[in-house]
Amino acid sequence: MSFMPPVTEQRFVLEHIAGIARLAESERFADASGDMVDAILEGAAQLAAGEWAPLNRLGDTEGAKLTDKGVVMPDGYVEAYRAYVEGGWGTIAAPVEFGGQGMPFTMAIAIMESLGSANMAFALCPILSVGSIESLTHHGSEELQVAYLPKLSSGEWTGTMNLTEPQAGSDVGALKTKAEPAEDGSWRIKGQKIFITFGEHDLASNIVHLVLARTPGAPEGTKGISLFLVPRYRLDENGEPGEENDARCVSLEHKLGINASPTCVMSYGDNDDCHGWLIGPENGGMRAMFTMMNNARLNVGLQGVQIGERATQQAVSFARERVQSARAGGNSREPVAIIEHPDVRRMLLRMKAATMATRALVYYAAGQVDAATLGDDEAKARSEVLTPLAKAYGTDMGCEVASLGVQVHGGMGFIEETGAAQHYRDARIAPIYEGTNGIQAADLVGRKLRLGGGAALASLLSDIAAGATEEPALAALAGDCEAVVGWLSSGDADTDDQLAASYPFLTMVSVATCGWLMARQLRVAEAQLGTGEGDSEFLKMKIAASRFYLDQMVPEARGLKAAATARADILYSVSDESFAA
């Protein structure tokens, strides 16, 4: 089935939710004019639909393979990646001083939505590169920046993030990889990393690994971690990839999904000759890594949107073609396309609503990141509150929408050839990596609840309440959220209580935020429809999906209040052994 990125919708959300026009008023983002935004969205859509989407199924069935010559991508991927590089898509949001176009992060998000909807596994490669660029830009020495940023920005080289080790997953501080100083000022890295996305491949002439490791005598835990740049090929005197570094992929994981994305076990320093260069200060690795993690979390939240959009388009297409049974409530006994049946239509509208709502959430968060870059401190705090919501709720909805997509297909949904099942499998990684959704919930009730002395979250809820004057269910949910915040922040709730409540609370706040953003879009769409502006089919769906979200999905979230105010006691009323009884 053919896929086409929802350019009209992207444009609408960029304009009315992310505030792209306002960003373009600044000197820094002056290039993000309306015409340029349109051109970028259209261009990315063409690349996504024309070159990346057709490879999605092949990437799933064939997968990346570890061969004698290293990791090899499936047929067509090298060419499709080249098209991405040559089109300059990697440079969109990269710094101008290193060959980038300096556009807002929000535009990179929009581009990545299109590419990731087309091919979620493949899009992980540029996402990881963007993370590396961020870290180097903010924390790298000028020498490293000059040497690596131009080619990372262009996409000629790609980047990776190396945090996880077998014993150190969510607990990054438990990592054991070592870095010893060498005489030439560089470091020698030794250790094994797991779950390294695009840790090796044949798409680029060099791979830039960012590796967390411990230097001699470093303190325990996260305070003793440093970040190193470890190239696959060390650079020669001309700055070109030269001698092979002692850094290699030793095996690939066999995964539930995203098979086109090689998930590598990486071994550094097997021959004691893995050269690395420090990024930022010694023991400052966590800070440097967090720089890339926040934006990466939004990019993962975006994956929920990507898979939601793709699954929805496919389900709509199937439901319009598949004829089965007459309408139960109709007069005719002629069978109809299943999109006519109320429960199928309900599933499809739910898919539309969830995807629109999470897109708005992620784009809004990205817009706040850009506003923060322009010096807006409130936007910075807002973006920090929004990040765990976008990551966790975005990916949860991605899974739900992909599952609904399977269901709409009936028996055909369970057959791999149909493609709906791939989305269901691919989607499932997103709630796990880049900080599990449980970690996001802990971040929300931990750091974010206290951010600005509580003001950051309170101001979001207050904005939602202010936007809910015509939406009683949303107003009630916002009130519920405020009540939960009150309890969580009181001395009455201890840390265990906060964590026990964290996940349902995160969902409540996420839905409230999405409801607010949907209500805002609803008003705009109604106004535009009234004045005859815009695409009326699109606007009618925007109104219907917003109403569905506000009238049916927002009330659902109110049902979570009991769980979000339950104490941890019940969890610890039973022994560990009882769980196995």
Place this chain on the structure above:
Amino acid sequence: MSFMPPVTEQRFVLEHIAGIARLAESERFADASGDMVDAILEGAAQLAAGEWAPLNRLGDTEGAKLTDKGVVMPDGYVEAYRAYVEGGWGTIAAPVEFGGQGMPFTMAIAIMESLGSANMAFALCPILSVGSIESLTHHGSEELQVAYLPKLSSGEWTGTMNLTEPQAGSDVGALKTKAEPAEDGSWRIKGQKIFITFGEHDLASNIVHLVLARTPGAPEGTKGISLFLVPRYRLDENGEPGEENDARCVSLEHKLGINASPTCVMSYGDNDDCHGWLIGPENGGMRAMFTMMNNARLNVGLQGVQIGERATQQAVSFARERVQSARAGGNSREPVAIIEHPDVRRMLLRMKAATMATRALVYYAAGQVDAATLGDDEAKARSEVLTPLAKAYGTDMGCEVASLGVQVHGGMGFIEETGAAQHYRDARIAPIYEGTNGIQAADLVGRKLRLGGGAALASLLSDIAAGATEEPALAALAGDCEAVVGWLSSGDADTDDQLAASYPFLTMVSVATCGWLMARQLRVAEAQLGTGEGDSEFLKMKIAASRFYLDQMVPEARGLKAAATARADILYSVSDESFAA
């Protein structure tokens, strides 16, 4: 990881929810004494844990294969099936007159839970056989019964159901397979069937296909469908499998999960020599098929329980072993097993609660089926109301629990070798087959809402309300359900409105029913714990899981009321084209 069926829990639910002791008071089920129940549960658990569970992963990776010699099962399956047959497990609930043991259906459910938890894909083979036995017992001629039932009951032969054709899925009435009368009184069958579970394999010496087809001049739709018995091998004069019938598997589907279960495209009469025998009257096929479908639906609802139990055991085991991070709320900085972390423990308790709740629902429904067999008409009506709830909610929860199981494993959950991902994939078929969950919801607001003039559903809700005097959230949910029933039954809600509301309504009624059954178990467990009776670790978990369900999951379902009373208008406020806009 090792798996062991939850025998203590099964015994508890059989006794306090399914009413097995009361069934055993009847002459018909007198054999189902306490000792016999224990022996059956223990024996099934041994077979499941010892022989079926170890083959589960191999069945997934290797799968059933179509070869020159027909469909071949993965290594070890022939032996494991033989152990099932030789242990007499297939005959438990089969009629005594045909070599069966005549035990209650409820006991067959308990056995099947253990086998299906061990190996969901494999257990489909006996489930399908049981369906064939049901149909033959109720609708087959004496000649067919004598010829086929003993070996179907013993498991020496297996059975299949053949409804679906490419154009006829949920709309069974659209099928085109033909049956022409032959001179010898049998029929010649011609047509293609798809999605035929265990349509061919090498486990048994014969396969008995039950095939829906149209006879010449039959009316259109479901009123013109007849049921035929089509053996893979026609019986010779000694009643043994003889000449090969013109019925074969032409291809296997490549599926998301249940790979050990061959899903066949079956071709009947390619050489115009496919012999079939009529079951029941001509054009009476739907009725004969429904006989097997109702029990099959409970068996599919049970699959949600199966996968829930298996996924939970695996997640608990992992969470007790995997050490990561110190307790945020604790004083020690030592890392702990992740089961100690509140949000992980919440996920595990939710898995326990959902699995217990759906087990209670399915066992309760099975107990009502048995009571109906003993002539209890109220139980019959109750079982008919419960069937769509058990099928749809049971399988939805199975998927949710399997997904939580993946999440508890973190990154390891996405790696196929871990096994959690297989449960997630396997579980996903259950909401689809045997009538999609949307079809179940339509059944609830269609036939079941009106059953007995509305009395069947009203009496269930009234029992729930009566059992909720000490449970305010449950009482409120029961009240919500009654309010929705009132609206759905009023002239105010048309067919479209009923169908638009059907799915959230089904979930509400299911949760209310489960909440009621959990509350009943809670009281028993508290009493037993008070008197020192029973396994205290088990009873404490029963209490905790019941409280969690009542205090946190029941309130969630209240959030569905808005969707269950929304009209269909919003769904049809947009054109089909708008969905693609």
